[in-house]
Amino acid sequence: MIEVQRHEHDVIVIGAGGAGLRAAIEASLQGCRVALICKSLLGKAHTVMAEGGAAAALGNVFPEDNWKVHFRDTMRGGKMHNNWRMAMIHAQEAPDRIRELEAWGALFDRTADGRINQRPFGGHTYSRLAHVGDRTGLEMIRVLQDKAVHCGVDVFMECTVIKLAVVDGKVCGALGYWRESGRFVLFRAHAVVLATGGIGKAWAITSNSWEYTGDGHALAYDAGAELIDMEFVQFHPTGMVWPPSVRGILVTEGVRGEGGVLLNNQGRRFMFDYMPEMYRGDFAETEEEADAWVTGDRKKNRRPPELLTRDVVSKAIVAEVKAGRGSPHGGVFLDIASKRDPEYIKKKLPSMYHQFKELAGVDITKEPMEVGPTVHYVMGGVKVDPETQAATVPGLFAAGEVAGGMHGANRLGGNSLSDLLVFGRRAGLGAAEYAKRQGRLPEIPQNLVNETVEWALAPFERSGGENPYQVQEDLRRTMQENCGIVRDQAGLEQALADLAKLKERAMRTGITGSREYNPGWHTCLDLHSQLTVAEMVVRSCMERKESRGAHTRFDYPDSDPNWERKEVVVRRDGDRMEVKVVPQPEIPEELMTIIKEGA
Amino acid sequence: MAKRVFRLFRGQGNTGQLVDYELECDEGMVVLDAVHRIQAEQAPDLACRWNCKAGKCGSCSAEINGKPRLMCMTRLSDYPPDRPITITPMKAFPLIKDLVTDVSWNYEVNRRLPEFKPRPPDFPDGSWRMYQYEVERAQEFRKCIECFLCQDVCHVLRTHRKHDEFIGPAFLTRAAAYETHPLDTNDRATYLKEQGGIGYCNITKCCTEVCPESIAITDNAIIPLKERVVDRHYDPLRAIVRLLKG
Ligand SMILES: Cc1cc2nc3c(=O)[nH]c(=O)nc-3n(C[C@H](O)[C@H](O)[C@H](O)COP(=O)(O)OP(=O)(O)OC[C@H]3O[C@@H](n4cnc5c(N)ncnc54)[C@H](O)[C@@H]3O)c2cc1C
Ligand code: SF4
Ligand code: SF4
Ligand code: FES
Numbered sequence: 001m002i003e004v005q006r007h008e009h010d011v012i013v014i015g016a017g018g019a020g021l022r023a024a025i026e027a028s029l030q031g032c033r034v035a036l037i038c039k040s041l042l043g044k045a046h047t048v049m050a051e052g053g054a055a056a057a058l059g060n061v062f063p064e065d066n067w068k069v070h071f072r073d074t075m076r077g078g079k080m081h082n083n084w085r086m087a088m089i090h091a092q093e094a095p096d097r098i099r100e101l102e103a104w105g106a107l108f109d110r111t112a113d114g115r116i117n118q119r120p121f122g123g124h125t126y127s128r129l130a131h132v133g134d135r136t137g138l139e140m141i142r143v144l145q146d147k148a149v150h151c152g153v154d155v156f157m158e159c160t161v162i163k164l165a166v167v168d169g170k171v172c173g174a175l176g177y178w179r180e181s182g183r184f185v186l187f188r189a190h191a192v193v194l195a196t197g198g199i200g201k202a203w204a205i206t207s208n209s210w211e212y213t214g215d216g217h218a219l220a221y222d223a224g225a226e227l228i229d230m231e232f233v234q235f236h237p238t239g240m241v242w243p244p245s246v247r248g249i250l251v252t253e254g255v256r257g258e259g260g261v262l263l264n265n266q267g268r269r270f271m272f273d274y275m276p277e278m279y280r281g282d283f284a285e286t287e288e289e290a291d292a293w294v295t296g297d298r299k300k301n302r303r304p305p306e307l308l309t310r311d312v313v314s315k316a317i318v319a320e321v322k323a324g325r326g327s328p329h330g331g332v333f334l335d336i337a338s339k340r341d342p343e344y345i346k347k348k349l350p351s352m353y354h355q356f357k358e359l360a361g362v363d364i365t366k367e368p369m370e371v372g373p374t375v376h377y378v379m380g381g382v383k384v385d386p387e388t389q390a391a392t393v394p395g396l397f398a399a400g401e402v403a404g405g406m407h408g409a410n411r412l413g414g415n416s417l418s419d420l421l422v423f424g425r426r427a428g429l430g431a432a433e434y435a436k437r438q439g440r441l442p443e444i445p446q447n448l449v450n451e452t453v454e455w456a457l458a459p460f461e462r463s464g465g466e467n468p469y470q471v472q473e474d475l476r477r478t479m480q481e482n483c484g485i486v487r488d489q490a491g492l493e494q495a496l497a498d499l500a501k502l503k504e505r506a507m508r509t510g511i512t513g514s515r516e517y518n519p520g521w522h523t524c525l526d527l528h529s530q531l532t533v534a535e536m537v538v539r540s541c542m543e544r545k546e547s548r549g550a551h552t553r554f555d556y557p558d559s560d561p562n563w564e565r566k567e568v569v570v571r572r573d574g575d576r577m578e579v580k581v582v583p584q585p586e587i588p589e590e591l592m593t594i595i596k597e598g599a
Numbered sequence: 600m601a602k603r604v605f606r607l608f609r610g611q612g613n614t615g616q617l618v619d620y621e622l623e624c625d626e627g628m629v630v631l632d633a634v635h636r637i638q639a640e641q642a643p644d645l646a647c648r649w650n651c652k653a654g655k656c657g658s659c660s661a662e663i664n665g666k667p668r669l670m671c672m673t674r675l676s677d678y679p680p681d682r683p684i685t686i687t688p689m690k691a692f693p694l695i696k697d698l699v700t701d702v703s704w705n706y707e708v709n710r711r712l713p714e715f716k717p718r719p720p721d722f723p724d725g726s727w728r729m730y731q732y733e734v735e736r737a738q739e740f741r742k743c744i745e746c747f748l749c750q751d752v753c754h755v756l757r758t759h760r761k762h763d764e765f766i767g768p769a770f771l772t773r774a775a776a777y778e779t780h781p782l783d784t785n786d787r788a789t790y791l792k793e794q795g796g797i798g799y800c801n802i803t804k805c806c807t808e809v810c811p812e813s814i815a816i817t818d819n820a821i822i823p824l825k826e827r828v829v830d831r832h833y834d835p836l837r838a839i840v841r842l843l844k845g
Contacts, residue, residue, distance in 0.1 A: 102727070105717070135742065138655065149710050150714050245627050246627065358672050359653070512644060514611075
């Protein structure tokens with residue numbers, strides 16, 4: 001028999017980024033025994049990489065900012081597809097969550113009068129992002145990490161969860177393996193919070209790391225939960241494009257927030273040519289006005305068009321490149337050198353300066369950067385209750401990037417870090433309250449454990465099988481080619497056919513070596529999540545026969561009013577993936593008034 | 600670009616050896632890319648850590664030709680093409696496998712460090728006022744990405760293995776981050792002297808040299824902390840001498 005280590009808690013949180021940490025802290029403050037489990041070392045989750053800042057209507061820079069304006073920006077940025085209640089809660093609670101972070105030790109950059117400073121970002125009417133230079137995520141994760149540790153949360157690092165235990169229709173535990181030893185471990189708990197982040201590693205060009213294999217999405221799916229909006233995958237407009245080995249690494253929107261401009265190879269600031277109807281009148285119409293906004297009066301002048309939402313900017317870049325106006329390596333130019341002096345750039349964007357200098361040999365205080373779109377964020381995810389973050393299966397909760405609804409069809413920059421805090425806390429609270437209502441911990445049947453362990457160890461029996469890295473690479477290639485920024489039916493069908501073949505190959509992957517810290521083996525197991533998630537995305541893309549926000553189709557280039565406020569829901573039905581379309585809850589009248597104001 | 604040779608440490612626990620891998624390399628590649636390519640093409644079970652690939656997370660620490668560095672921020676073009684590049688795990692920590700070491704000791708140390716305790720809020724809404732010039736000093740130390748390269752290079756840990764008595768430059772930097780925090784009221788002087796072993800540091804500055812975040816660990820963090828500790832635990836005899844010397 002296989003030996004399985006066992007632990008018991010009231011609440012387990014899978015994922016130690018901003019959302020998971022905040023959830024664990026809250027559940028612990030509610031008096032629960034909490035386990036926090038993560039694949040990497042503590043403090044290395046994606047949250048650490050976030051650069052630009054966290055959006056919250058603190059009103060420190062623009063006193064006229066308030067939750068209503070933030071709510072309106074979020075809904076319009078999300079193309080009205082957001083879960084309105086989540087967008088509302090988020091806008092209302094974000095300022096408190098940021099102030100709370102300060103009380104726990106975060107040191108944000110300051111305004112002249114000593115408050116938390118706020119920087120402008122795409123799609124936000126006012127300067128709204130609390131930040132620390134361009135390392136906001138690092139500040140956030142360290143503060144939360146220390147708080148969690150001092151709250152007495154039990155941390156299990158380098159431990160990967162591969163299965164949720166469902167007994168009598170309720171989620172009541174999780175099975176994982178230690179990366180170091182390859183041994184298995186079973187966590188029993190009344191409630192499980194998923195905070196596993198995103199799915200970007202299924203594409204060839206991405207800002208995401210090896211962790212973003214969509215495990216949480218797949219775990220929820222396998223457990224029978226509903227997922228929504230999986231067709232909405234955000235391409236960040238500015239990833240590095242050269243040299244090849246750094247392709248996809250993020251260039252923060254903060255560069256544009258600080259005055260950086262996008263140029264084609266003819267030196268034209270092409271974003272002036274791509275103003276969508278919805279935003280006409282909100283943005284500068286001449287370079288003079290845009291420049292005056294950057295360096296001078298932000299109240300009299302309107303924002304530069306480089307700060308349009310990410311879906312708009314990404315598509316504009318693709319169009320420029322297609323028209324032959326791209327940069328030498330297939331991107332466009334992002335120039336801040338001619339707009340700001342070197343000292344300012346190094347002070348406000350130190351890690352960008354460092355990143356280009358070290359990795360591309362480019363001095364951004366002197367030369368323009370070459371940039372192009374990169375897969376960055378998934379708006380879709382586990383369907384949750386806006387108040388408690390409860391998923392559609394009892395005992396399961398989700399927060400952060402793995403949860404869907406908050407960001408609609410397109411996320412605004414800076415809204416993720418605040419989302420993690422607001423809904424991380426609510427998930428922790430929701431899970432704690434749910435856990436307290438439960439009786440004894442249910443027993444997890446041994447066969448459930450055995451089956452999963454057997455499945456997980458199978459690649460060792462198949463030495464000489466498919467190379468897991470090759471399968472992963474082929475998956476990433478087909479998703480990039482056939483399910484990229486612009487999609488069509490033929491491409492999506494091709495992707496689906498490729499996925500079917502890849503699934504077969506994934507079942508034949510083999511691995512040599514021992515169970516101890518064996519990344520080849522880990523990749524074999526990750527493939528299950530990646531393929532599940534890729535299929536959800538492709539099927540959802542096929543279903544939505546229109547273009548909206550981050551989902552663009554060649555064959556249906558316009559938004560279709562019949563698709564307005566309808567969401568695509570994915571759920572497991574035996575071995576079949578069920579896809580259906582359901583209407584979203586109606587937006588209350590008074591909120592519609594807020595959204596329409598100033599539009 | 601042509602072929603290059605990489606000499607990697609492969610092994611577990613107490614055993615291991617250097618193994619050569621020959622690899623086709625492209626323009627702009629960093630050491631981590633080479634390790635990944637070896638993994639994908641020749642040694643699927645090769646263990647290494649990484650996350651951001653951009654010098655932000657501090658996961659990919661190793662020793663490259665004997666120097667503690669981040670693999671993701673080290674370009675192949677910085678090394679002569681005709682000589683092998685040697686990649687070995689950090690020496691100051693127990694080996695797990697290949698390039699991965701057991702760094703859990705660092706997390707233990709961090710947990711024991713006296714935590715942040717703010718002064719009461721300045722305003723009834725729970726907020727404080729702090730100015731940019733006040734936060735800047737602490738911000739330097741808060742850039743730390745916990746790569747533990749400074750711990751790896753410090754002779755007190757690396758050679759003398761004083762892990763039980765010395766918290767190392769990384770956590771002296773963390774202590775400095777708290778001590779210079781404009782709101783903090785906690786006192787760490789006694790801790791740093793008695794449990795932290797700050798006296799072990801003899802200011803060689805090796806830690807500062809390897810820090811990928813360019814934190815002036817010795818000058819800005821350790822020396823002022825040492826002064827603070829001395830001030831607190833001041834020795835009456837020395838004080839008299841100082842007094843007499845004027
Ligand atoms: C380079 C970059 C810059 C960004 N900049 C910004 C910004 O300026 N502002 C902003 O708002 N957003 C930004 N984002 C987006 C934002 O950082 C992420 O969306 C957010 O951090 C996700 O947080 P999370 O808590 O949901 O997940 P993460 O921080 O990604 O954490 C996921 C956690 O889940 C764990 N995990 C995953 N699968 C498993 C498993 N199977 N078993 C156990 N553990 C598991 C991981 O180990 C990790 O601990 C940026 C993203 C990137 C990549
Ligand atoms: S300066 Fe002190 S802490 Fe830094 S390496 Fe030298 S002895 Fe170690
Ligand atoms: S102080 Fe510098 S070298 Fe030391 S852990 Fe932090 S970032 Fe790494
Ligand atoms: S991978 Fe993050 S620092 Fe190297």
